[in-house]
Amino acid sequence: MAIDVDFTYLNRIADTVLAKKLKSAGAVLVEGPKWCGKSTTCKMQANSVAYLQNPMIRDQEIALAYNAPDIFLGREAPFLIDEWQEAPILWDSIRFEIDKRRAFGQFILTGSATPLEARQKDEIKHSGIGRIARMRMWTMSLYESGDSSGSVSLSDMFAGENVGALCKEGLSDYAYLTCRGGWPMSIGVDRDIALEQAVNYVEELVSSDFVRAGGPPNNEDRVRHLMASYARNISTPASKALLIRDMKSNGEDKFDDETFSSYYAALSSLFVFEELDAWNPNIRSKARVQSARIRHFTDPSIAAASLGVGPADLIADLKTFGLLFESLCIRDLRIYASCMDGKLYHYRDSNGLEADAVIHLKDGRYALVEVKFGRQEDIDMAASHLKKLAGLIDTSKMQPPSCLIIITARNAAYRRADGVYVVPLACLRP
Secondary structure (H helix, E strand, C coil): CCCCCCCCCCCCHHHHHHHHHHCCCCEEEEECCCCCCHHHHHHCCCCEEEECCCCCCHHHHHHHHHHCHHHHCCCCCCEEEECHHHCCCHHHHHHHHHHHHCCCCCEEEEECCCCCCHHHHHCCCCCCCCCEEEEECCCCCHHHHCCCCCCEEHHHHHCCCCCCEECCCCHHHHHHHHHHCCCHHHCCCCHHHHHHHHHHHHHHHHHHHHHHCCCCCCCHHHHHHHHHHHHHCCCCCCCHHHHHHHHHHCCCCCCCHHHHHHHHHHHHHCCCECCECECCCCECCCCCECCCCECCECCHHHHHHHHCCCHHHHHHCHHHHHHHHHHHHHHHHHHHHHCCCEEEEEEEECCCCEEEEEEEECCCCEEEEEECCCCHHHHHHHHHHHHHHHHHECCCCCCCCCEEEEEECCCEEEECCCCCEEEEHHHEEC
16 A cells, blocks of 8 residues: 655755855765755756666666766756766766866765775866865754744854743654654654654665675674664764774674774765764863764664664663764754854863864854753753853954853753853754
């Protein structure tokens, strides 16, 4: 029996980012995990399309790309080439064509894997600097999927505006949203079907995509063990050595450093992992700023599926839920920062002071962010830590933070008397 699904296009934050980049570059390379909606989003702004993974035309299109690139690329601009890495020679052909045309907005390239094979690397002779702009896409944020009211704006908080809003979502809602993830095919369907999307993603990744990305064949269990180990250490700065020890304690006795690196490289090329870089500000303190990256998946539902847990399991294990909820917040903040000309970082130092996220905008403004479920004592402590960190900033060398934010799973958004914002994730938008 067929299941009816509403395929109405939901506007993405990436729509605005892509339109801007097309106005300033000859081509835009849109990268991100499989099933995150890259092709659909890019198609909305393309005037012609070539799908290089369509089995009906794949061989014909790839042969044309290699043997007659001028004809292949001669379609109406912007010309979308979906999964361009199937014909890596296109990179240099597009670069040459852009130089010849001397015009912006000519091509859109999408890819859910980076070319790793030696043959593929050999076919790319030049970088795309000055011709091809890169753009990252993620799964859908809560605002894009309609699960955030958007009643509180990050931009308003950067401007120092007061906020006030109520939010109906509670812990059980966030547990579901964490396990469902932001996969476009999970939006607007029954909950049991929605929860299967991340499970299906992991199964496809383990059984097929991992090997296609250069991973060793016949090692599905090992891939599962690595992803489960990574999931157990999500939202932490777990070292490679720690992850290997975790795997060995869970039955992978022969998993060594070299093996880990090869598996990690294959999964990274598929945009499965999304680690958070450290922020290194000018501070008036002798504390050593820690440079370790924080472990995250591109979507927290991958962690839940890798661990085999659902919403009820998270409610029963609030420690694990807290780590996955933090990762859910990080996913949304990355997306919101992307349309504000910003990037996301984290801060930790040797004195134990930290910020779960730092939203740093291109114009130099930044916000310090902590993530807490919502107990009042936790919010008070987080506010104290954020204010302490803000007080350490050497304002003779950089500006003070524009705002301090605590993202929660509570029901109300407000600005505390000390100026710290408290905002439920399901109220937030860029």
